Amino acid sequence: MIGTAWTILRKDLQIELRTKESVPAMALFSVTVFVLFHFGLQRNELEGDLASGVLWVTLILATVLAVNRLFVTEREQGGIDGLLLAPIDRTAVFIAKAGALFLYLVLLELVAVPAFGILLLGPDLFKPLPVLILLLVLADIGLASVGALVSALAVETRARDLIVPLLLLPLLVPVAIAGAEATEPLFSGNQSPHELGKWVGLLGLYDMVFLLVSIAVFDFLLED
Amino acid sequence: MYGKGLRTLSIASAASLGTALGLVFFYAPLDADQGFIQKIFYIHVPLAIVTLFGFIAGGLMAIKYLRSGDRSWDMRSYVAIHLSIVLAVAVLITGAIWAKASWGHWWVWDEPTLVSFLIIFLLYCCYQPLRFSIEDPERQARYAAVFAIIAGAFVPLNFIAVRLAQAFSHPRVLSTTGGDMPGSMRLTFLVSVLAIALLYVTLWKLELTSKNASHQLKRLRQRLELEAEERQTRGGAPAPPVSTVPASPRET
Amino acid sequence: MSEPGPAPLIEVDGLERRYGERAALSGVSFQLGERQTLGLFGPNGAGKSTLLRVLATLLRPHAGAVRVLGASLPDESWKARGKVGYVGHEPLLYRELSGRENLVFHARLHRVAEARVDELIEAVGMQRRARDPVRELSRGMVQRLSAARALLHDPPLLLLDEPYSGLDPAARELLDPLIGKPSGRTRVLVSHDVEGGAAESDLALGLRAGKQQHFGKPDPAALRGLYQ
Numbered sequence: 160m161i162g163t164a165w166t167i168l169r170k171d172l173q174i175e176l177r178t179k180e181s182v183p184a185m186a187l188f189s190v191t192v193f194v195l196f197h198f199g200l201q202r203n204e205l206e207g208d209l210a211s212g213v214l215w216v217t218l219i220l221a222t223v224l225a226v227n228r229l230f231v232t233e234r235e236q237g238g239i240d241g242l243l244l245a246p247i248d249r250t251a252v253f254i255a256k257a258g259a260l261f262l263y264l265v266l267l268e269l270v271a272v273p274a275f276g277i278l279l280l281g282p283d284l285f286k287p288l289p290v291l292i293l294l295l296v297l298a299d300i301g302l303a304s305v306g307a308l309v310s311a312l313a314v315e316t317r318a319r320d321l322i323v324p325l326l327l328l329p330l331l332v333p334v335a336i337a338g339a340e341a342t343e344p345l346f347s348g349n350q351s352p353h354e355l356g357k358w359v360g361l362l363g364l365y366d367m368v369f370l371l372v373s374i375a376v377f378d379f380l381l382e383d
Numbered sequence: 384m385y386g387k388g389l390r391t392l393s394i395a396s397a398a399s400l401g402t403a404l405g406l407v408f409f410y411a412p413l414d415a416d417q418g419f420i421q422k423i424f425y426i427h428v429p430l431a432i433v434t435l436f437g438f439i440a441g442g443l444m445a446i447k448y449l450r451s452g453d454r455s456w457d458m459r460s461y462v463a464i465h466l467s468i469v470l471a472v473a474v475l476i477t478g479a480i481w482a483k484a485s486w487g488h489w490w491v492w493d494e495p496t497l498v499s500f501l502i503i504f505l506l507y508c509c510y511q512p513l514r515f516s517i518e519d520p521e522r523q524a525r526y527a528a529v530f531a532i533i534a535g536a537f538v539p540l541n542f543i544a545v546r547l548a549q550a551f552s553h554p555r556v557l558s559t560t561g562g563d564m565p566g567s568m569r570l571t572f573l574v575s576v577l578a579i580a581l582l583y584v585t586l587w588k589l590e591l592t593s594k595n596a597s598h599q600l601k602r603l604r605q606r607l608e609l610e611a612e613e614r615q616t617r618g619g620a621p622a623p624p625v626s627t628v629p630a631s632p633r634e635t
Numbered sequence: 636m637s638e639p640g641p642a643p644l645i646e647v648d649g650l651e652r653r654y655g656e657r658a659a660l661s662g663v664s665f666q667l668g669e670r671q672t673l674g675l676f677g678p679n680g681a682g683k684s685t686l687l688r689v690l691a692t693l694l695r696p697h698a699g700a701v702r703v704l705g706a707s708l709p710d711e712s713w714k715a716r717g718k719v720g721y722v723g724h725e726p727l728l729y730r731e732l733s734g735r736e737n738l739v740f741h742a743r744l745h746r747v748a749e750a751r752v753d754e755l756i757e758a759v760g761m762q763r764r765a766r767d768p769v770r771e772l773s774r775g776m777v778q779r780l781s782a783a784r785a786l787l788h789d790p791p792l793l794l795l796d797e798p799y800s801g802l803d804p805a806a807r808e809l810l811d812p813l814i815g816k817p818s819g820r821t822r823v824l825v826s827h828d829v830e831g832g833a834a835e836s837d838l839a840l841g842l843r844a845g846k847q848q849h850f851g852k853p854d855p856a857a858l859r860g861l862y863q
Binding site for chain 2 (some may be wrong): 243308310313315316317318323325326328329330332333336337340357358361364367368369372373377379380382383
Binding site (some may be wrong): 164173 | 734
């Protein structure tokens with residue numbers, strides 16, 4: 160099944176590399192949102208809870224962009240039947256899609272986090288970087304699982320572009336909570352983590368629950 | 384099939400509601416700080432508890448539907464969630480009233496239950512639009528079930544997350560007397576929870592019964608129309624218009 | 636007309652498929668033996684494509700017994716998957732990838748060696764354009780690639796939904812030995828060409844509004860009656 164998931168993931172990455180639809184858009188979107196926040200909050204520099212909040216909210220909003228597109232290629236190009244006809248475990252489709260979304264998020268963060276450090280962040284970015292990376296990776300797992308699931312749910316509905324954000328954002332609130340709370344001490348004072356275990360635990364719990372639930376229900380979205 | 388026991392339930396609900404109201408107004412002690420308005424606690428919190436269980440029950444029924452393929456479970460899940468959404472509005476409103484009366488603000492971010500409810504309410508608001516934007520009825524039921532399961536799993540997670548975020552900020556502003564409640568309060572509270580739970584189940588059954596009846600009616604009509612069409616295409620005489628044929632659902 | 640084989644490859648009895656309250660298929664019953672061709676006929680909306688998709692395991696039967704290649708649908712759908720070659724209305728190819736990349740992808744999903752991909756690209760005469768993105772290809776070329784996709788895993792059963800539509804005679808000639816009667820494969824073929832389809836079929840099934848009207852040796856006159 161991992162082999163099949165890898166085949167499907169590779170195909171998606173091939174298409175993304177050729178069309179360059181999702182990742183550049185997410186990156187551009189994030190930087191634009193940073194600019195918006197600069198004007199909206201009327202600040203040249205952010206620190207502490209404000210910095211933390213702006214970063215996480217922007218990342219979550221950028222996820223919505225990618226989620227919108229994740230299953231669209233399958234639907235538009237008639238690809239889903241091709242996957243359904245093959246003698247494969249359909250969970251592999253979920254793993255491939257969640258994997259793709261995870262990779263897009265990582266690539267996005269490679270651009271957005273340094274951009275944030277340059278444009279808006281007051282304190283130093285390098286010192287808290289290792290902890291920040293841990294938080295981002297954990298959060299990305301949850302974002303990818305829930306995102307892939309919501310994408311599959313929304314792909315058959317008429318108002319797909321509207322349903323995705325309305326459905327996705329409340330589901331991602333716990334990630335925003337954990338991420339922002341854990342990052343706040345990293346962007347203020349002596350920039351060392353505070354109560355990190357609590358937030359890492361919450362993210363881990365969230366990831367586990369939603370990964371398992373998604374894998375359990377995903378098949379039902381594909382069958383007919 | 385669904386209507387069984389409806390009468391007993393309605394009576395039980397009315398009775399317990401009456402008892403609860405009586406207890407709230409005449410038996411439960413008056414709160415020293417918040418005064419009379421504190422009594423809204425007896426509707427706000429039981430409503431919240433019942434609503435949450437309603438959402439989770441909707442998720443469980445959705446699991447039953449996916450495993451059995453029996454559409455009646457989907458109907459039960461739909462009604463449970465639908466009712467809970469309505470009650471969630473009541474939770475938010477009573478919470479706001481309580482907040483305004485106690486603290487002077489219509490909304491307090493420091494009350495984790497209220498905040499969690501807002502998030503859950505926003506999530507479940509998508510349930511009906513999602514359902515009704517899928518045209519194929521089988522697929523609609525399946526996708527709605529998947530949603531109900533995800534959202535049901537989300538409810539406890541969300542509560543944990545919001546609680547954790549509040550843990551070291553202000554103590555719960557809308558709690559009463561901290562941990563233990565005096566006996567009279569506890570009794571009133573429990574009766575209120577029971578009353579609202581009974582009310583919920585009664586309304587649930589009621590809506591199921593009425594939906595089932597109109598479903599059967601619709602199906603009968605459609606079948607009659609189809610047969611009329613067939614008779615027409617097969618030969619000669621135009622079929623009698625369906626509207627003159629009285630279609631009554633069988634009493635089940 | 637070829638002799639029917641020992642055990643039927645497809646057995647359908649009382650198949651029903653609903654769309655809400657409407658019956659998309661009802662009372663469909665037939666059998667198809669090895670190396671036989673079944674022609675599906677009927678006006679638009681009769682349920683031909685739906686029936687094909689049920690046989691392809693893409694749609695679940697709501698009632699009735701369906702056995703495809705010894706697997707009972709829907710419970711044993713997974714057994715039949717990977718043994719059916721399906722050419723539907725959609726080519727099932729990703730437009731941004733080349734024909735070759737698409738075929739390699741499907742080959743991997745079906746666990747077929749990559750060499751087979753090149754074999755089939757040659758067989759459908761697409762050697763020169765196989766590395767161009769699918770969105771740059773003409774309808775006829777896309778259809779040819781779609782046929783190649785369906786044949787990658789050498790399926791015992793072919794399900795073809797108007798496979799020759801949009802193809803010029805040269806392309807038709809190219810595909811005939813692969814998916815036509817000369818291929819000797821067991822096939823279910825949907826065609827609007829009553830004469831041509833009837834000539835190619837060993838058995839014919841007529842559908843109208845989801846209901847089976849006719850099953851047996853192809854009778855062009857009776858089949859034309861479906862379209863009245």
